[in-house]
Amino acid sequence: MSENKAKISDSLKKKTDPKNFNKNPIKGTKFTIMVSSAKGGVGKSTFAINLTFALQKIGKTVGFLDADIYGPSLPKMIGLNEKPKSDGKFLFPLEKYGAQFMSLGFLVDEKTPMIWRGPMVISAIKTLTEKILWKNLDFLIIDMPPGTGDTQLTFAQDVKIDGTIIVSTPQELALMDVQRGIQMFDKTKIKILGLVDNMSFFTGSDGKKYNIFGEGGVERTAKEFNKKFLGKIPINTKLRESADLGLPLTFKDPDHEISKIFSEIAKKITEDFL
Numbered sequence: 001m002s003e004n005k006a007k008i009s010d011s012l013k014k015k016t017d018p019k020n021f022n023k024n025p026i027k028g029t030k031f032t033i034m035v036s037s038a039k040g041g042v043g044k045s046t047f048a049i050n051l052t053f054a055l056q057k058i059g060k061t062v063g064f065l066d067a068d069i070y071g072p073s074l075p076k077m078i079g080l081n082e083k084p085k086s087d088g089k090f091l092f093p094l095e096k097y098g099a100q101f102m103s104l105g106f107l108v109d110e111k112t113p114m115i116w117r118g119p120m121v122i123s124a125i126k127t128l129t130e131k132i133l134w135k136n137l138d139f140l141i142i143d144m145p146p147g148t149g150d151t152q153l154t155f156a157q158d159v160k161i162d163g164t165i166i167v168s169t170p171q172e173l174a175l176m177d178v179q180r181g182i183q184m185f186d187k188t189k190i191k192i193l194g195l196v197d198n199m200s201f202f203t204g205s206d207g208k209k210y211n212i213f214g215e216g217g218v219e220r221t222a223k224e225f226n227k228k229f230l231g232k233i234p235i236n237t238k239l240r241e242s243a244d245l246g247l248p249l250t251f252k253d254p255d256h257e258i259s260k261i262f263s264e265i266a267k268k269i270t271e272d273f274l
Contacts, residue, residue, distance in 0.1 A: 025160040028134030029063065031273050033141055033193065034155065034164040038181035039174040040146035043198045044167045045073045046243045047233065048143040051165075051269075053250040054262035056099060058270065060138040063093060063100035065128060067155070068145040069121050072105030079246020082106065090133045097251050102132050125154045156188035163193040163272060165230065170197055170217035178218075182225050193269055194228035195221060202235035209234075230265045233258065 026032050035048040049064060056062045066074035075081055084091045084106050093100040104124060134140060142161075145151050155161060164185055168178045178195070185192050197218035201209045212235075222229040233239075236258050242249040250259045 023158060023160040024130075026129055026132075026134065026140060028132075029137040029140040031139050031162045032160065033139060033269070034144050034161055034190070035141060035167060036144045036152070036164050036181060036185075037146050037167045037174075038177035039168065042146075042167055042169045042174055043233075044146070045077065045143050046239060047167050047196060047198055048141055049074070049077045049243065049248045050239070050250040050259075050262050051266060052099060052139075052141045053097070053248050053254075054259070054266035055139050055141075055270070056097075057250065057254050057259075057263060058266055060270070061136060063102075063134050063137045063140045065132075065140055065142045066101075066103030066105060067125065067128060067142050067151060069104060069124055069151060070145060072103045074101060074103035074143070075105040077243050077246060077248065080106070090131050091127075092133050093135075097248075100134060100137065102128060104128070121150050122154050125151060126158075129155075129159050152184065153188070156185070156190055161190050163191045163269075165193050165196060165269070166227075167196045167198050168218050168221075169199045169213040170211070170215055171213040172217060174213075175217050175221050178221055179225070182221075182227065191272075192227050193272055194230035195219075196230045196265065197232040199235050200232035228268070230268055231261060233261055 035044055035051065037044040045068065052062050052064045064074065066072045078096055078101055080094055080096055080101065082094055084094055084102065086092065091102065093102045094106060095101070142155070144155070166178055166181055168174045182192060195218050199213060201211045203209050219229045238253070238256060239249050239258050242252055249256055250262050253259055254263070
């Protein structure tokens with residue numbers, strides 16, 4: 001029995017050990033950053049779109065790739081409902097607010113569910129990473145779906161990713177999945193640029209801060225795994241309203257207190273590439 005356990009243990013170790021993959025860069029981009037969350041519903045997409053314009057605000061040419069295959073939200077967040085043009089071989093990203101955008105949401109009806117199995121998902125990812133003509137981007141931000149499934153593994157193994165940001169609420173349940181995500185990125189040799197504590201707290205009309213999802217969990221997790229902690233983003237109605245209107249807050253009102261937090265995070269991230 002112990003010999004069988006040892007064989008199983010060795011087999012699992014071989015499958016999960018870090019491997020070297022041939023990773024292709026996304027054409028037309030200098031740096032490619034994934035925004036990931038191992039748990040859904042933590043505000044990852046809203047964070048990603050506002051980070052994009054925070055980077056633009058500090059002088060970077062930016063693009064945004066919505067890789068959330070099953071729930072593309074970019075068309076709503078940016079207020080675009082057009083079909084990308086094609087030359088028969090490549091797709092041209094849509095442009096708005098001085099940035100470039102691509103999403104499967106531009107190619108399918110808004111209410112159409114993406115009922116796809118793994119091979120179809122992988123095929124869609126290859127289209128998004130190999131068939132888009134990005135124009136001289138400093139940074140391409142990729143909004144990843146939650147979890148550690150086919151999409152994440154395909155990007156990790158096939159695409160040259162310069163770093164990933166992990167977004168989470170401070171809730172313990174969310175942090176359990178964050179720990180799995182950290183280990184996945186470490187095993188696939190993708191640099192984790194840092195962790196972000198999103199929906200960290202809200203400030204009531206009485207001026208008090210309320211930590212409804214707990215307090216300090218993301219920062220503790222960052223320290224535990226020896227990763228950077230990039231900052232806290234509080235719950236704010238302006239952030240939600242601007243996303244619903246298709247006018248990201250960091251673009252609409254760069255001097256807002258929340259926009260300034262995004263600006264500081266953007267500066268921390270660019271330090272890794274200077």
